[in-house]
Amino acid sequence: MKLYEKLADEITEAVRRGVFAAGERIASVRQASQQHGVSIKTVLHAYALLESRGIVETRPQSGYFVRDAAARALATAPASPRTARKAPPPVPATVDVSRLVLSTLRSIRAHDAVPFGSPYPDPSLFPWRRINQYANAIARRHASWNLIDDLPPGNPELIRQIARRYAENGLPVDPGEIVITLGATEAINLSLQAVAKPGDTVAVESPTYYAMLHAIERLGMRAIEVTTHPQHGVDIDALAKVIARQKIAACMVMPNFQNPLGFRMPDERKRQLVELLAAHEIPAIENDVYQELYFGDTRPSSLKTFDTNGLVLHCASFSKSLSASYRIGWALPGRYRAQVEKLKFLNTLTTPSVPQVAVADYLRQDGYDRHLRHLRKVYRQQASIMSALVLRFFPVGTRVSTPQGGYVLWVELPPQVDAMRLYQAALARGITIGPGLMFSTRNDYRHFIRLNYSYPWTAHAEAALKTLGELVSAMAAA
Amino acid sequence: MKLYEKLADEITEAVRRGVFAAGERIASVRQASQQHGVSIKTVLHAYALLESRGIVETRPQSGYFVRDAAARALATAPASPRTARKAPPPVPATVDVSRLVLSTLRSIRAHDAVPFGSPYPDPSLFPWRRINQYANAIARRHASWNLIDDLPPGNPELIRQIARRYAENGLPVDPGEIVITLGATEAINLSLQAVAKPGDTVAVESPTYYAMLHAIERLGMRAIEVTTHPQHGVDIDALAKVIARQKIAACMVMPNFQNPLGFRMPDERKRQLVELLAAHEIPAIENDVYQELYFGDTRPSSLKTFDTNGLVLHCASFSKSLSASYRIGWALPGRYRAQVEKLKFLNTLTTPSVPQVAVADYLRQDGYDRHLRHLRKVYRQQASIMSALVLRFFPVGTRVSTPQGGYVLWVELPPQVDAMRLYQAALARGITIGPGLMFSTRNDYRHFIRLNYSYPWTAHAEAALKTLGELVSAMAAA
Numbered sequence: 001m002k003l004y005e006k007l008a009d010e011i012t013e014a015v016r017r018g019v020f021a022a023g024e025r026i027a028s029v030r031q032a033s034q035q036h037g038v039s040i041k042t043v044l045h046a047y048a049l050l051e052s053r054g055i056v057e058t059r060p061q062s063g064y065f066v067r068d069a070a071a072r073a074l075a076t077a078p079a080s081p082r083t084a085r086k087a088p089p090p091v092p093a094t095v096d097v098s099r100l101v102l103s104t105l106r107s108i109r110a111h112d113a114v115p116f117g118s119p120y121p122d123p124s125l126f127p128w129r130r131i132n133q134y135a136n137a138i139a140r141r142h143a144s145w146n147l148i149d150d151l152p153p154g155n156p157e158l159i160r161q162i163a164r165r166y167a168e169n170g171l172p173v174d175p176g177e178i179v180i181t182l183g184a185t186e187a188i189n190l191s192l193q194a195v196a197k198p199g200d201t202v203a204v205e206s207p208t209y210y211a212m213l214h215a216i217e218r219l220g221m222r223a224i225e226v227t228t229h230p231q232h233g234v235d236i237d238a239l240a241k242v243i244a245r246q247k248i249a250a251c252m253v254m255p256n257f258q259n260p261l262g263f264r265m266p267d268e269r270k271r272q273l274v275e276l277l278a279a280h281e282i283p284a285i286e287n288d289v290y291q292e293l294y295f296g297d298t299r300p301s302s303l304k305t306f307d308t309n310g311l312v313l314h315c316a317s318f319s320k321s322l323s324a325s326y327r328i329g330w331a332l333p334g335r336y337r338a339q340v341e342k343l344k345f346l347n348t349l350t351t352p353s354v355p356q357v358a359v360a361d362y363l364r365q366d367g368y369d370r371h372l373r374h375l376r377k378v379y380r381q382q383a384s385i386m387s388a389l390v391l392r393f394f395p396v397g398t399r400v401s402t403p404q405g406g407y408v409l410w411v412e413l414p415p416q417v418d419a420m421r422l423y424q425a426a427l428a429r430g431i432t433i434g435p436g437l438m439f440s441t442r443n444d445y446r447h448f449i450r451l452n453y454s455y456p457w458t459a460h461a462e463a464a465l466k467t468l469g470e471l472v473s474a475m476a477a478a
Numbered sequence: 479m480k481l482y483e484k485l486a487d488e489i490t491e492a493v494r495r496g497v498f499a500a501g502e503r504i505a506s507v508r509q510a511s512q513q514h515g516v517s518i519k520t521v522l523h524a525y526a527l528l529e530s531r532g533i534v535e536t537r538p539q540s541g542y543f544v545r546d547a548a549a550r551a552l553a554t555a556p557a558s559p560r561t562a563r564k565a566p567p568p569v570p571a572t573v574d575v576s577r578l579v580l581s582t583l584r585s586i587r588a589h590d591a592v593p594f595g596s597p598y599p600d601p602s603l604f605p606w607r608r609i610n611q612y613a614n615a616i617a618r619r620h621a622s623w624n625l626i627d628d629l630p631p632g633n634p635e636l637i638r639q640i641a642r643r644y645a646e647n648g649l650p651v652d653p654g655e656i657v658i659t660l661g662a663t664e665a666i667n668l669s670l671q672a673v674a675k676p677g678d679t680v681a682v683e684s685p686t687y688y689a690m691l692h693a694i695e696r697l698g699m700r701a702i703e704v705t706t707h708p709q710h711g712v713d714i715d716a717l718a719k720v721i722a723r724q725k726i727a728a729c730m731v732m733p734n735f736q737n738p739l740g741f742r743m744p745d746e747r748k749r750q751l752v753e754l755l756a757a758h759e760i761p762a763i764e765n766d767v768y769q770e771l772y773f774g775d776t777r778p779s780s781l782k783t784f785d786t787n788g789l790v791l792h793c794a795s796f797s798k799s800l801s802a803s804y805r806i807g808w809a810l811p812g813r814y815r816a817q818v819e820k821l822k823f824l825n826t827l828t829t830p831s832v833p834q835v836a837v838a839d840y841l842r843q844d845g846y847d848r849h850l851r852h853l854r855k856v857y858r859q860q861a862s863i864m865s866a867l868v869l870r871f872f873p874v875g876t877r878v879s880t881p882q883g884g885y886v887l888w889v890e891l892p893p894q895v896d897a898m899r900l901y902q903a904a905l906a907r908g909i910t911i912g913p914g915l916m917f918s919t920r921n922d923y924r925h926f927i928r929l930n931y932s933y934p935w936t937a938h939a940e941a942a943l944k945t946l947g948e949l950v951s952a953m954a955a956a
Contacts, residue, residue, distance in 0.1 A: 014645040017653055019638060027646050036648045037776065102629070102823055109626045123622040132617035135832070139610035144601040145803035148587045151580070160497060167492040168505055170514045175495055182660060182826040189825060198676050198698065218824040220676065298515060325623035325831040345580050346696040347667060348660040352830055353803040354613070 003038055004045035011046070012055055015066055015074050022071035026056060026064050097213050101438050104423075108432045114464040117423075117432030119259070121407055121454040125378060126323055127362075127371050135358035150353045152344040154180025154330070158360035162330060165363065171305055179331045179341045180351050184289045187315035187331040187340075189215050190347060192250060194339035195283040195313065196221055200249035203242055205234050207410075207439035207448070209259040209287065212252045221249070223441055230401055230410075233258065233265035236272050243280055250283045256300045257290035260410040260439055260450040262403025264294070267301050274306040283336065286314045289329075292321045292372050294405040295380040310335030318359055320406075321372060326355040379407050379454060386453040389462065393469025395476045407454035408434075413447045414476040422449065425471050431464045481516055482523035489524070490533055493544055493552050500549035504534060504542050575691050579916050582901070586910045592942040595901075595910030597737070599885055599932040603856060604801055605840075605849050613836035628831045630822040632658025632808070636838035640808060643841065649783055657809045657819045658829050662767045665793035665809040665818075667693050668825060670728060672817035673761040673791065674699055678727035681720055683712050685888075685917035685926070687737040687765065690730045701919055702726070708879055708888075711736065711743035714750050721758055728761045734778045735768035738888040738917055738928040740881025742772070745779050752784040761814065764792045767807075770799045770850050772883040773858045788813030796837055798884075799850060804833040857885050857932060864931040867940065871947025873954045885932035886912075891925045892954040900927065903949050909942045 001009075014020050027035060032043045047064055050056045055070040104117050115122075153159060163175035181187040188211060196202060198220035204212050206225035216223045226242055227235040234253055242248065253273070255265040265273075277284050286303040294300055304314040313336055317329030328351065333340040362368065386409055387400050397414035413419065419435040426433055434452075436445030455461065479487075492498050505513060510521045525542055528534045533548040582595050593600075631637060631654075641653040659665040666689060674680060676698035682690050684703035694701045704720055705713040712731055720726065731751070733743040743751075755762050764781040772778055782792040791814055795807030806829065811818035840846065864887055865878050875892035891897065897913040904911055912930075914923030933939065 010645070010650050013650060014642075017641070019641045019645050019651075019653060021638070031646070035646050035777075098820060098824055102820065105626055105629055109629065115626075118626065120625050123624050126622060128620075128622045136614040136617055139613055142606075144604060144606045145801075146601050147598045147797075147802040148583055148593075148596065150803065151583055151587065160499070163495070163497040164492070167488070167497050168509075168513050172488050172491060173497075175497060185827045186825065193696075214824045218671075218821065299513075319625075323623075324625040325628065325828070327826070327828065327830045342576060342580065343696065346576055346692045347664065348805070348826060349663045350803070350805065352805045352833055354833075355830055 004042045004049060007032075007036060007038065007042065007046040008049040008053075011050060012053070012074065015055060015071055018071075020066050020071075022066055022068040024066050025062070026066065028063050097210050097438055097441060098217060100435070101210050101214075104432065104434060104438070107427055112430075113427065114431040114461060115455055116451045116464070116468070117434045118452045119408075119434070120324055120452075121320055122456065123324060124456075125375055125454070127367065128323070130365075130367060131323055131326070131358055131362050134361040135354055138354055138357050138361065145353045147350060147353075150350050150356060152179060152341045152350065154178070154351060155353065155356040155360060158328070158356045158363075161360045161363040169299055171302065173332060177332050177334070177337055179333060179337065179344055180356060181329045181331055181344060182348055182351050183319050183327045183329040184287060184315045184317035185211060185329070186344070186347065187317070187329045188212070188252075188285060188287060189218065190340045190343040191285045191313035191315055191331055191333055191336070192216070192221070192252070193219055193343055194333060194336040195285070196249035201246060203239060203248050203251040205253055205258065206442075207260055207436070207445055208252070209254055210438045212254075212287065213441060215252070224248070225440060225442060225444075228258075228261065229263070230261050231263050232269055233263055234273065236269065236276060239273075240276055243276070243282065248280075248282055250285055251277055252285045252287070253303070254287040254290075255303055256288055257293060257403065257405035259290070259406065260401070260408055260434070260448075262401045262406055262408060262410065264296075264300050264404035270301060270303050271306045274303050274312065278307075278309045278311055281311070283334075284312045286312055288314055288316045289320050290406040291316065293376060293379060293407065295376060295383070296404065300405070304332060307334060313340070321375065322359065322362070322368070326359060327351070328355055328359050376405075379405075382407075382453040382455075382457055383409065385457050386451060386465070389465050390451070390469070393466050395469070395473040397476065398472070407452060409451045409453055411449050411451060413449065413472055415447050416478075417447050417472055417475045419445075419447055419449050422468075422471055422475060425475075426468055429464075429467055429471075431468055433468065482520045482527065485510075485514060485516065485520065485524040486527040486531075489528060490531070490552065493533060493549055496549075498544050498549075500544055500546040502544050503540070504544065506541050575688050575916055575919060576695060578913070579688050579692075582910065582912065582916070585905055590908075591905065592909040592939060593933055594929045594942070594946070595912045596930045597886075597912070598802055598930075599798055600934070601802060602934075603853055603932070605845065606801070608843075608845060609801055609804070609836055609840050612839040613832055616832055616835050616839065623831045625828060625831075628828050628834060630657060630819045630828065632656070632829060633831065633834040633838060636806070636834045636841075639838045639841040647777055649780065651810060655810050655812070655815055657811060657815065657822055658834060659795075659807045659809055659822060660826055660829050661797050661805045661807040662765060662793045662795035663689060663807070664822070664825065665795070665807045666690070666730075666763060666765060667696065668818045668821040669763045669791040669793055669809055669811055669814070670694070670699070670730070671697055671821055672811060672814040673763070674727035679724060681717060681726050681729040683731055683736065684920075685738055685914070685923055686730070687732055688916045690732075690765065691919055693730070699727070703918060703920060703922075706736075706739065707741070708739050709741050710747055711741050712751065714747065714754060717751075718754055721754070721760065726758075726760055728763055729755055730763040730765065731781070732765040732768075733781055734766055735771060735881060735883035737768070737884065738879070738886055738912070738926075740879045740884055740886060740888065742774075742778050742882035748779060748781050749784045752781050752790065756785075756787045756789055759789070761812075762790045764790055766792055766794045767798050768884040769794065771854060771857060771885065773854060773861070774882065778883070782810060785812060791818070799853065800837065800840070800846070804837060805829070806833055806837050854883075857883075860885070860931040860933075860935055861887065863935050864929060864943070867943050868929070868947070871944050873947070873951040875954065876950070885930060887929045887931055889927050889929060891927065891950055893925050894956075895925050895950055895953045897923070897925055897927050900946075900949055900953060903953075904946055907942075907945055907949075909946055911946065
């Protein structure tokens, strides 16, 4: 093959893949000559060939542009065997919780579906305009950013604001303990890696939030699932028996508004849990991302509140209450602080600066509590509406959780209903749900689903829930 | 202790820790009553006590404020034994490369020192004004962000722009292969985890960029260091011998402008390296973050250019050439794409949206190449200046690298000079350097240092380099 043919084929392939979009200008002849290290003549020859194939067109004084028709036609054509990079054979992957979760999330995006299956809160309730204003003001006032300034543990002013919030809420925290992370996801990963090693066994709730299972899977550890009461949280006697029977490297729990059960673990049980674990020197990783989203009159305590040994690694974020896509989380790792800080440095170096400072600026103002009061009220109302309608639309034998905070409902379907089949059938109708299988490694909860009620309650959402109920009824009757 | 005393003590402690700064308003009586779940009377009593202690003062119509004098006095006082959370005993940590690196970085920040020791480029040369303008425009035009839109592999438009840039530079890349990460740091970590497991042995260059060692350390693997030529890169015969002798799970290299050596591996050697590894089915992790910072007339190739088996996991970022604190990196993981994408999801869920879109918008415009041409010219000039001055100021027996790109110089000192002692002595004079120990796990390179020449060359920098030369001379003569 001649050089100019090779170049023309490469550009054709790039158009097919959408690298160059319809109507977009490709490199000038001079640029292409430099970029590809070929002569001007070769480029001219290649571009003439592309024109004759109908892939690009020239516009006077402007250059070469991708023709709309060509982009459309190529998008559906198979790759040219000559220029496509050989598609690498994928290494087989076992079916696992994380793959199911990721494909559920993708289905929401791809189908623009009713987001009952989403684990994330409706972003339209967040104070974007104000946070973005702070971000913009920061971008304007700083000529440049030095990465070194926000190295772990993170931006000092953000750390101070987080400590201040804890102090105001009755949990005195040493700012020196806080490590800023990329969302609670990273905080949980780093905390687990700080206290346990591959092959270790970690106790989790059952059902458990799958991010816990992800962290365990990612680090090559084993999960042991402990019975969890839908109102009181993890069964402390059952946990004590597990601990008596085998070595447990860590315990991962979500004591406030657990995802998916929605319970608020009573203070006394939180204290008992901390004491049981402390008696065996077992670190507790506390995922407290929903703490701000309580429905009652009083803010819940955290496991950290009862920690006197530095054994609780408390993880939280602003992703559920202020802004998910800013990705600001943190850990209070107790006696494991040095390790968590170091792991943050090794894992992702730093968290982006502007989001850190924007959130700090937002917190310094007075609006956060007002925003949270509104959010809690909306979620509480929508929890009632969804619970009532599930009980109305779904067949006899359906049971729902009574969330004390957060924005998800846990629904037990009649036992003969397979939630994975329901998931597929619902998706075909543009509705997503969270299948119960995601919340366990034991193939449990096959007839459970999780529903997100953070989105505004519309006629469209109500119709979708009705459709879901009909699907469940049909499956229950089959 | 009475409730009001406890509350007053907590607030005092928060002021001592800087959680409430001098002049800052503390919660109103009503707010504090709600937050702490105590009566208005208790709060009034506590605040009166704080006033009598001189810690807060009232301002009419405004509330209670932290007194400047109190904040200053308390900042140096020891913690109250009653209210301080018990300081958790730190778990002992072994001295390792990452700790040395982190403390070097901290010293730059803490001392506002001459940043010869910094691994990061001078941020003032980056086009902040323009990138920030894009970020601001995005923040204004989007009412809200849905996390789901930018789930792994990442923002589709950013992916397309990155693919486009590769295509224009003669490396046709399938956009479907790209996974966006939080800087190259995360890309390297995920790539290594995708191909190797704890306990495996990974071949690296010697000296090697310490981020490679960090990734190996973090994942509980072992590094084997392979002789590396200061101009041609890793010794392929030596690597072949290592492979013949033992099982190697992966090979991590930096073929372009390696940090610290600065070489540009010749194309033929890149091809040989890829072929050697492919013959043994060993994945290559290529850290190509400096690729854009070449000094000659031609852009260097990558290992990826020669990869026909999908065994090269190419990692790069915009941190060295556009914006470090935006933290946008990516991986081209070849046949390991599915694993890397999944690990990204497990590790940090997503990369923040606004930085992704801002960089995509910036790339769509024409300014990046112009910016890079300027950056290359500045770095090339500063490399010459620093090399010449090191040879002038440092004693006989000093040798310097001849970087072909990037912004670091590798300096061999007379063998009797201990670079760690030099590091301490220089720091005492407000100058940082990168001690050679950071670039190996074998206690090698004790008389080597790395110097950053990305910062503008000033009289102050020149004086610092002269001071450094005097310290080296004194140590060499001792």
